[in-house]
Amino acid sequence: MSQAVAPVRHVLIEGNKSYHNITEDLCTPTEKAPSREWIIAFSIASAFLGLYIFAIVWTVWKGIGSWNLNRTVNWGWDITNFVWWIGIGHAGTLISAILLLFRQRWRTGVNRAAEAMTIFAVICAGQFPVFHMGRVWLAFFIFPFPNTRGPLWVNFNSPLLWDVFAISTYFSVSLLFWYTGLVPDLATVRDRASGFRRKMYEIFSFGWTGSAKHWQRHEALSLVLAGISTPLVLSVHTIVSFDFATSVVPGWHTTIFPPYFVAGAIFSGFAMVQTLMVITRKVLKLEEYITLNHIESMNKVIVLTGTIVGVAYLTELFISWYSGYIYEQFAFYNRVFGIYWWSYFGMMFCNVVSPQLFWSRKIRRSIWWTFFLSIVVNIGMWFERFVIIATTLARDFLPSSWSYYSPSWVEICIFAGTIGLFFVCYMIFTRVAPVVAIAEIKAILKVAGDQYIGPNATKQVHGHSHSETVKKDH
């Protein structure tokens, strides 16, 4: 290794690794008995899941009247939580698809977990519109199918129906993308297992052998799925924003909504990925795969998207003033200084001010700051959706119907419960499947080390010797 060393890129896999070390490190969490921390955390999450089931049964039994929605504010915590979870569900596909197309290698350390998170977040999101329907046993009416009611069809002109299509497509395509990526790694776990576990992994790994032709097709499939998931992920939150933007309600009827919602979704999604990654890498001892460089890269995305969201907030205020339309002006005056002023300031502080701390490299690379700010951003993005929904509805065109909305205990329990549902799913996932994509990490092992070698080093160098060099450099 005599070439000049140019540290243009960071090392993405730390430590002196062979391919076998990677298999060991990443498969072990699925093989050994759960740690005490895992059991405690899982029990807490399960308790919240129990709370969720209780609150849902209560809602279905008593009816939607057990929520505090009223005639004026007919969307409250339910739709706030729905949009919040859907937003969180955007990071996975963004990391796997868009970063794949941009050839960002650091995605490899975090894509698997982020995709899993996406799927669980979309499951949580789906609960809210479904149970808000009231007569949930008729929920299948939202799908267009030949029926004995006419046949009476759904309204294809309605953004709420577009949402049905967008979210169900997004969920199923994310699931395919995630699972297809998982199959070779499940085969790795299978080939290390014995007895009953081996039987189970044999079923779930679909008979994967690692044949060259299969890998070629697998890569072709992943690339095209990434290519079509990219516009898909942008379309989903665009369509969610259409739920508001196509109405004629001041404060909702704005053309800025689609890009502003998409940026907000990426922002909140990355915040949730950070929350999970900071814990996961510590508990599963994956610090060498989910490195500080990964965390820093994600923090850079957070400061970028947080700033975009901030610009969107200010643009909204400016345009409402500039429009000269008093209803629009009132809607925004009311948002900032009205009855829900605290949520507006919470949103501004959490989403616009707090991520600016990430301009400091030291804070970007601090685990504690990252964790703390990721929680702050999650809270801020919840406030954003609450601001958009509740403040707008509570002060509508007709002052005689103005009202105030605060959630009932049932709504609070459902929201807290979906967090339990999310963590139960995620924690089961960390026990049964490799949290970091094993095959993908192996494929970049040499390249992630080669980044330290000058331009003349065109010849592939064999693994072990240069990873030592990399370690020294690091």
Next chain:
Amino acid sequence: MAAESKKVLYGLYNDEEDLKGAVKTANAAHLNIMDVFTPFPVHGLDPILGLKESRLHILGFIYGACGATFGFLAMTWIFTSDWPIVFGGKPFWSVPAFIPITFEMTVLFAAWGMTITFYTVCGMWPGVKAKTLDNRITDDKFCIAFDVTGAPDSDVKNLQGFFTNTGASEVNVKMM
């Protein structure tokens, strides 16, 4: 592939560069490789193995086009002939409002069609038993396999010599 048992001679390599070198040597010696198994996709392997580019993406386009056509025509038929309803005085055939669902159907059909095709052409489904030559192939070994069913001993010797010369760390025979 075949249901009857096949005799397979395979060698394991420790590094993908050794594997690629060995495949090139095999090509030069006109040895007929049955298959190559690796723990991860090895770049640059496909051309030397003579694998043609996968046509999966072409199928993806066709599935997507079917989805778009189906979605758009279904909405058109429902709203213009099966049960026309006036929404806010708009035309029955309100094309711009059909775009989001048409797009989603395109993605849905392309993704599901390609994935199902992928698993089908690879012969992979839940419950399919993997014809694994060695458990370490999904870990850190790179494998070249030859079909030696009914081959004369001299051929097998020749292949074993090939594995030794190209730096294989292990050579084994397995019936499958």
